[in-house]
Amino acid sequence: MSTPWELRFANRTQRMKSSFIRELLKVTNQPDVISFGGGFPAAELFPIEQMKEACNKVLTENGQKALQYTTTEGYDPLRQWIADDMNTKGLGITKDNILITNGSQQALDFVGRIFINNGDRILTESPTYLGALQAWNAYGPVFVTADTDENGLVTDTLEDIIKQNIKFMYVLPNFHNPLGVTMTLERRKRLIELASQYGVPLIEDDPYGKLLFEGEHITPIAVLDANYHNSQGGQFGGNVIFTSTFSKILAPGLRIGWVIGPAEVIKRMVQAKQGADLQCSTFDQYVAYEMASSEWLPEHIETIIRVYKERRDAMIQAFEDYMPEGTTWTTPRGGLFLWLRLPESCNSLDLFPKAVEEKVAYVPGTPFYPNDGPTNTMRLNFSAADPEKITEGVRRLSVMIKKAITEK
Amino acid sequence: MSTPWELRFANRTQRMKSSFIRELLKVTNQPDVISFGGGFPAAELFPIEQMKEACNKVLTENGQKALQYTTTEGYDPLRQWIADDMNTKGLGITKDNILITNGSQQALDFVGRIFINNGDRILTESPTYLGALQAWNAYGPVFVTADTDENGLVTDTLEDIIKQNIKFMYVLPNFHNPLGVTMTLERRKRLIELASQYGVPLIEDDPYGKLLFEGEHITPIAVLDANYHNSQGGQFGGNVIFTSTFSKILAPGLRIGWVIGPAEVIKRMVQAKQGADLQCSTFDQYVAYEMASSEWLPEHIETIIRVYKERRDAMIQAFEDYMPEGTTWTTPRGGLFLWLRLPESCNSLDLFPKAVEEKVAYVPGTPFYPNDGPTNTMRLNFSAADPEKITEGVRRLSVMIKKAITEK
Numbered sequence: 001m002s003t004p005w006e007l008r009f010a011n012r013t014q015r016m017k018s019s020f021i022r023e024l025l026k027v028t029n030q031p032d033v034i035s036f037g038g039g040f041p042a043a044e045l046f047p048i049e050q051m052k053e054a055c056n057k058v059l060t061e062n063g064q065k066a067l068q069y070t071t072t073e074g075y076d077p078l079r080q081w082i083a084d085d086m087n088t089k090g091l092g093i094t095k096d097n098i099l100i101t102n103g104s105q106q107a108l109d110f111v112g113r114i115f116i117n118n119g120d121r122i123l124t125e126s127p128t129y130l131g132a133l134q135a136w137n138a139y140g141p142v143f144v145t146a147d148t149d150e151n152g153l154v155t156d157t158l159e160d161i162i163k164q165n166i167k168f169m170y171v172l173p174n175f176h177n178p179l180g181v182t183m184t185l186e187r188r189k190r191l192i193e194l195a196s197q198y199g200v201p202l203i204e205d206d207p208y209g210k211l212l213f214e215g216e217h218i219t220p221i222a223v224l225d226a227n228y229h230n231s232q233g234g235q236f237g238g239n240v241i242f243t244s245t246f247s248k249i250l251a252p253g254l255r256i257g258w259v260i261g262p263a264e265v266i267k268r269m270v271q272a273k274q275g276a277d278l279q280c281s282t283f284d285q286y287v288a289y290e291m292a293s294s295e296w297l298p299e300h301i302e303t304i305i306r307v308y309k310e311r312r313d314a315m316i317q318a319f320e321d322y323m324p325e326g327t328t329w330t331t332p333r334g335g336l337f338l339w340l341r342l343p344e345s346c347n348s349l350d351l352f353p354k355a356v357e358e359k360v361a362y363v364p365g366t367p368f369y370p371n372d373g374p375t376n377t378m379r380l381n382f383s384a385a386d387p388e389k390i391t392e393g394v395r396r397l398s399v400m401i402k403k404a405i406t407e408k
Numbered sequence: 409m410s411t412p413w414e415l416r417f418a419n420r421t422q423r424m425k426s427s428f429i430r431e432l433l434k435v436t437n438q439p440d441v442i443s444f445g446g447g448f449p450a451a452e453l454f455p456i457e458q459m460k461e462a463c464n465k466v467l468t469e470n471g472q473k474a475l476q477y478t479t480t481e482g483y484d485p486l487r488q489w490i491a492d493d494m495n496t497k498g499l500g501i502t503k504d505n506i507l508i509t510n511g512s513q514q515a516l517d518f519v520g521r522i523f524i525n526n527g528d529r530i531l532t533e534s535p536t537y538l539g540a541l542q543a544w545n546a547y548g549p550v551f552v553t554a555d556t557d558e559n560g561l562v563t564d565t566l567e568d569i570i571k572q573n574i575k576f577m578y579v580l581p582n583f584h585n586p587l588g589v590t591m592t593l594e595r596r597k598r599l600i601e602l603a604s605q606y607g608v609p610l611i612e613d614d615p616y617g618k619l620l621f622e623g624e625h626i627t628p629i630a631v632l633d634a635n636y637h638n639s640q641g642g643q644f645g646g647n648v649i650f651t652s653t654f655s656k657i658l659a660p661g662l663r664i665g666w667v668i669g670p671a672e673v674i675k676r677m678v679q680a681k682q683g684a685d686l687q688c689s690t691f692d693q694y695v696a697y698e699m700a701s702s703e704w705l706p707e708h709i710e711t712i713i714r715v716y717k718e719r720r721d722a723m724i725q726a727f728e729d730y731m732p733e734g735t736t737w738t739t740p741r742g743g744l745f746l747w748l749r750l751p752e753s754c755n756s757l758d759l760f761p762k763a764v765e766e767k768v769a770y771v772p773g774t775p776f777y778p779n780d781g782p783t784n785t786m787r788l789n790f791s792a793a794d795p796e797k798i799t800e801g802v803r804r805l806s807v808m809i810k811k812a813i814t815e816k
Contacts, residue, residue: 003646003670004609008575010525010547019480019682040477048471055463063456067659069448072427102510102685109684113546117418135683138521139418167416201412238411251475253690262411274427275543276517277510281689282661 015137020367021130027356034393036380037361039177039336042311043384045304046251047291054290058283066286072270072278074100074258075285081292082258086242090223091260092235099259099269100280103252104207107243107259108135110269110276111203115168116141123161123169125153127368127377129177129205132170141167143370148176150330152183155190162198169195169202173221174209175335178368178379182333185218192224195239204242207257208335210249210301213309215333222260238262246288248336249301256280256288308336314387315380318394324402336383339365342376342401345408349375351400360396423545428775429538435764442801444788445769447585447744450719451792453712454659455699462698466691474694480678480686482508482666483693489700490666494650498631499668500643507667507677508688511660512615515651515667516543518677518684519611523576524549531569531577533561535776535785537585537613540578549575551778556584558738560591563598570606577603577610581629582617583743586776586787590741593626600632603647612650615665616743618657618709621717623741630668646670654696656744657709664688664696716744722795723788726802732810744791747773750784750809753816757783759808768804 024037058066073079079095086093101107108131116122118140124132126145133143146161147154153171162169171191173183183191195202204221225237245257259269273279291297312332319329319340326343340362342348348364355361365377382390432445466474481487487503494501509515516539524530526548532540534553541551554569555562561579570577579599581591591599603610612629633645653665667677681687699705720740727737727748734751748770750756756772763769773785790798 003672004607005523005576005646005649005670005673008523008609009676010521010523010528012525013522013676013679016522016676016679016683018679038477043472043476046472046475048467048475051471051475052464052467055467056460059456059460059463063459064451064454067454067456067459067661068451069446069660102688105683106685113418114421114424115413115416115418117420120418131683131686138680138683168413199412201416238413241413251691252477253475255685255687255689262413264411265413268417268421268424271421271424271426272546275424275513275539275546276684277514277663278539279663280510281663281692283659284689284692 012138012140015140017134017137019130019134021363024361024363027361033356033359033361034385034389034396035361036382036385036393037363038384039381040384041248041252041336042304042307045307047300050291050294050296051251051287054287058286058290062286066283068282070279070282070285072273074098074280075282075289078285078289078292081289086260089220090226090234091220092226092230093260096263097236097260097266099266099273100285101257101259101273102255102277102280103247104205104243104245104257104259105131105135107257108132108205110259110272111241112136112139113272114265114268120167121165123166123200124370125171125176126370127178127365127373128170128370129172130368132205133370145370148179148181150181152176152181152187153191155187155194158191158194162194162200166200169200170205171202171221172205174206174218175211175332175337177207177335178337178339178363178365180330180332180335180338182218188218188221188224192221192228196228201239201241204240206242206244208248209244211305211308211336212334213305213312236262241265246292249297249304250288250291254284254288256284308383310387311382311385311390312338314390315382315394318391322395322398324398324405327401336381337379338382340378340380342378343405344376346401346404347375348378351404354400355397358396358400360393362397420546420548423548425542425545427538427542429771432769432771435769441764441767441769442793442797442804443769444790444793444801445771446792447789448792449656449660449744450712450715453715455708458699458702458704459659459695462695466694466698470694474691476690478687478690478693480681482506482688483690483697486693486697486700489697494668497628498634498642499628500634501668504671505644505668505674507674507681508693509665509667509681510663510685510688511655512613512651512653512665512667513539513543515665516540516613518667518680519649520544520547521680522673522676528575529573531574531608532778533579533584534778535586535773535781536578536778537580538776540613541778553778556587556589558589560584560589560595561599563595563602566599566602570602570608574608577608578613579610579629580613581626582614583619583740583745585615585743586745586747586771586773588738588740588743588746590626596626596629596632600629600636604636609647609649612648614650614652616656617652619713619716619744620742621713621720644670649673654700657705657712658696658699662692662696664692716791718795719790719793719798720746722798723790723802726799730803730806732806732813735809744789745787746790748786748788750786751813752784754809754812755783756786759812762808763805766804766808768801770805
């Protein structure tokens with residue numbers, strides 16, 4: 001049935017695409033599929049009992065407020081908790097630098113909404129987070145890309161690119177989605193220098209920062225910016241918009257993320273949010289605050305880290321045991337994902353239907369490239385399946401890949 | 409402190425305005441202010457105990473699923489509940505016609521996102537819902553307005569307006585925000601005829617439909633459209649996008665609304681939602697479903713209706729007791745708001761700071777007019793304060809208004 005609505009879509013809808021990953025969810029959520037596809041945290045680690053207690057406490061002590069409308073900016077104690085947490089790292093912000101968003105995805109959408117004019121040039125890594133591309137495509141930007149290697153965004157060749165009339169840069173420094181790599185301190189510092197020199201601001205997307213498996217936490221780019229502009233530090237630098245989320249340390253189903261930026265930017269984002277959806281769930285914000293400020297959270301994060309590290313190790317061991325020669329992978333120091341590069345003759349998009357037949361799922365690498373990219377890559381999630389399933393899933397993949405190589 | 413970000417706002421931000429009402433919340437939320445300003449449901453009626461039970465049940469039976477990511481479309485049982493509820497009225501939809509949104513505000517934003525090109529002509533009532541104007545302004549439409557009187561949108565003179573290259577119409581038929589009026593069945597039928605004749609589709613915004621104080625429910629426009637296109641009814645008509653919410657019958661803090669439309673439109677809105685925020689809170693959707701499908705909900709709605717009717721009556725009685733001659737008002741058959749028209753010499757925007765001094769708040773009428781409108785009107789909410797406070801608040805307003813008249 002055709003309706004008058006279908007003749008009336010706005011021009012921007014031609015630039016909107018369905019998310020490969022979100023569509024994938026529908027195929028791969030059958031219980032017998034071993035899925036490395038989603039960005040799912042391990043559900044068996046969700047703090048369900050603590051959530052029960054938090055819900056009860058919130059409803060008993062603040063039921064009327066927690067179910068009522070609240071300000072668009074978000075629940076103040078939650079904003080203050082986030083400010084305090086970032087300030088322990090030396091950021092120098094107040095709650096007025098913070099807007100609570102529906103996951104960090106909404107923060108990315110608001111970046112597009114308040115900054116991107118049709119034709120604006122945005123510098124991204126290549127590959128980069130698919131959700132950012134999807135949020136921004138509707139606003140019609142041109143993506144200018146820079147390389148990212150094992151040590152994060154490559155800064156050696158960045159100066160030539162940053163000169164090319166760039167509106168802003170977008171970087172995922174910790175346990176990059178999809179690559180799993182981490183940007184070194186040296187490169188972060190160089191990035192801040194270049195950003196200041198050419199007056200190009202940047203978005204730091206850090207959803208997994210707390211999930212570090214080994215080594216030291218590296219200073220956030222936003223903090224380096226604060227230090228660069230204030231020799232004593234302790235004052236927000238203002239060149240970096242920072243976004244993160246409770247999705248990976250509490251639960252993604254709550255949809256509570258946040259964005260940190262100059263107060264003037266937050267004001268504009270508040271206007272955007274008023275039009276977009278008024279505010280985030282008051283109840284989920286109260287509950288998230290209850291859990292975030294609880295004493296058990298650090299221990300809970302330790303548990304997540306221990307389990308995800310085991311799973312990463314299981315996946316890498318399985319690669320070593322099963323994958324054919326010519327297959328390479330990244331070894332993430334944290335987070336949820338790694339990146340697999342197959343022999344060049346293998347096309348991961350062509351292999352996908354076969355994988356689904358074999359009851360194993362991944363995300364082909366191609367959609368993560370803003371413009372063009374190789375076709376022999378894939379993103380694998382290691383947080384959602386236990387080591388045994390991971391081993392079996394990698395084995396199934398390896399059989400399929402070996403067959404594809406032989407058939408060429 | 410000025411940052412590079414502030415030089416980089418997109419052109420559309422010049423069309424974005426702060427919501428008068430959302431900003432107002434910050435001023436009027438002090439406990440000693442009697443506020444007729446917000447659209448707050450009565451917090452003392454929130455089903456807090458039932459919410460506790462629902463949270464416990466959801467977390468005990470479905471904890472892992474309720475805290476995990478889910479599909480963008482929304483939680484299927486909740487979509488099915490909404491479809492069933494609408495189908496009892498004769499709409500003829502399936503869950504594929506439904507997207508769960510963060511309140512109905514997000515549905516309005518998605519309408520803007522997928523339909524409005526810069527310069528498109530949108531037909532609205534005048535005055536109309538401020539949140540729709542705010543959601544759509546960023547997309548650059550031209551608002552073409554039609555009159556609304558005590559019997560809703562005036563259809564007698566609509567034909568001349570509908571011919572003027574209108575992209576879509578936007579109507580609030582039940583207990584109109586801000587007017588409080590209800591559109592008659594006759595006018596609804598005429599509207600559907602005109603919409604079909606000129607091929608102009610329409611948005612039916614119905615957040616308060618279930619809160620009817622007296623008389624009979626009038627058939628939704630979407631259902632009249634289904635009947636118009638199918639002589640037997642029972643099949644979705646496709647010309648009407650319908651939106652509603654649980655905010656006024658459960659709790660606005662949950663941010664669970666929905667939009668109903670042709671499957672092709674819902675598909676596009678799902679794309680928009682993928683980019684905007686991936687999905688609504690899984691947990692809030694599970695909890696909302698638990699409460700919506702419970703046996704106590706009809707009784708709970710009866711309680712809300714009884715209390716709001718008392719409050720409406722108290723407000724109207726106070727008008728009769730206190731307001732000076734030349735003041736008129738609407739008498740809503742349901743919902744949360746009514747509309748007050750002061751003597752022409754009174755400017756409700758000028759009076760506002762004085763009202764705040766007297767610890768009483770309202771929303772001046774001017775912002776509800778898409779283009780121009782009279783300055784002597786105000787929207788008053790009667791759901792949030794008890795009858796005693798309502799009487800006292802109206803008394804304070806009346807003193808102020810009488811003084812303003814005398815001073816002229």
